[in-house]
Amino acid sequence: MSIRKILGVVFIVLPILTQCTQVEQVESLEIIGPYLQSMSDEEVTICWATLEGITQILDGDSVIQNVKQFENHKSIITRLLPNTTYSYDVLKDGTDNGKGTFTTFPGGIEPFHFAVLGDTRTRHDFHQRIVDKIIDEDPLFVVNTGDLVSKGNSMDDWDHFFRINDTLIRNVPYYTVLGNHEQDSENYYNFFSLPGNESYYFFSVGDALFITLDMEGENHSAPEFLEGESRDAFWNNINKKYFEEEKKWLENLLTLNSDAGYIFVFFHPTYYSIKESRVEDAELRREFWGDIFERHNVTAVLNGHDHYYHHAEHGGTHYIVTAGGGAPLYDTDAIQPETVKYKKIEHFMRVDVGLEQATMKAIDINGELIEEIVAERRK
Numbered sequence: 001m002s003i004r005k006i007l008g009v010v011f012i013v014l015p016i017l018t019q020c021t022q023v024e025q026v027e028s029l030e031i032i033g034p035y036l037q038s039m040s041d042e043e044v045t046i047c048w049a050t051l052e053g054i055t056q057i058l059d060g061d062s063v064i065q066n067v068k069q070f071e072n073h074k075s076i077i078t079r080l081l082p083n084t085t086y087s088y089d090v091l092k093d094g095t096d097n098g099k100g101t102f103t104t105f106p107g108g109i110e111p112f113h114f115a116v117l118g119d120t121r122t123r124h125d126f127h128q129r130i131v132d133k134i135i136d137e138d139p140l141f142v143v144n145t146g147d148l149v150s151k152g153n154s155m156d157d158w159d160h161f162f163r164i165n166d167t168l169i170r171n172v173p174y175y176t177v178l179g180n181h182e183q184d185s186e187n188y189y190n191f192f193s194l195p196g197n198e199s200y201y202f203f204s205v206g207d208a209l210f211i212t213l214d215m216e217g218e219n220h221s222a223p224e225f226l227e228g229e230s231r232d233a234f235w236n237n238i239n240k241k242y243f244e245e246e247k248k249w250l251e252n253l254l255t256l257n258s259d260a261g262y263i264f265v266f267f268h269p270t271y272y273s274i275k276e277s278r279v280e281d282a283e284l285r286r287e288f289w290g291d292i293f294e295r296h297n298v299t300a301v302l303n304g305h306d307h308y309y310h311h312a313e314h315g316g317t318h319y320i321v322t323a324g325g326g327a328p329l330y331d332t333d334a335i336q337p338e339t340v341k342y343k344k345i346e347h348f349m350r351v352d353v354g355l356e357q358a359t360m361k362a363i364d365i366n367g368e369l370i371e372e373i374v375a376e377r378r379k
């Protein structure tokens, strides 16, 4: 940024009540949400955010940005009955703006289905079409495999994200995975109220276990003066301790849950990539995490990051890349020996968890079935 630009940027924070007269008119939601988080068979967290103010950025006399600030709210609801539908209203203002419904998770082992999508960060029209298709499937919950938004630090991006998902997530719990585009941003942690440390966590439905991992680590900027090998060494080591602790946590969690009927693991970057420029990264990832998923008989690992559909199989575990939620599609130019099926198309997954087997369907943006994978109950 030039000196002139730096001097030209002025920050003005104005309360909402005066925005109509002193701030250029901004079309905005006054409320984000409400939306559902951290469901169980007896509890749910309802979140929402209210517009608190707008920071106006000027270049000389020209307004170049209006940046919104939201205040985040959450209400933890307890003493609910399993498998029961409730309605709620966080505003009680006589409108539908604060209203939604939710269904608690079942208390025992019974069939249910959930949806998975990923990389919803751009091409909002495609994202909206995928979300509308997921609403039609009426899932118990939804998981996004990461890169929800283009820039985690941009409130504008979150505003778009929540607008697109509004109808879905005020009625269906939405679980998220940290992608590189989330930038490990404070906004992410402010908006979502997830189990555990929120970066990597688990939850269960009946005897199905769901685990999300953080493959991004803590957000750091490499010092400008680092170059070449020194810069590579910085990136290879800065989060080493973080990932080693996460790996120990996962090993322990999988050992403690050896009786699970199904185990689904979600993280953002791929374990098997069919995009030439990312094959080596995936190999390094497999080198670090090793055979942990196969050793613990994980049903399926679901990733994002590479914008296409890909199904690989190794050691009895299905490795699925579901990253067709809106971000521009990638060419598939490095098919792997483990590859079973791939398609360059926008899509989502519907997973039916049954008493004897789980059926994972990849469904494209036109409603056509790409592939159906059947996995047997672990025990």
Ligand SMILES: [Fe+2]
Pocket: 146, 147, 179, 180, 181, 268, 304, 305, 306
């Ligand atoms: Fe990504």
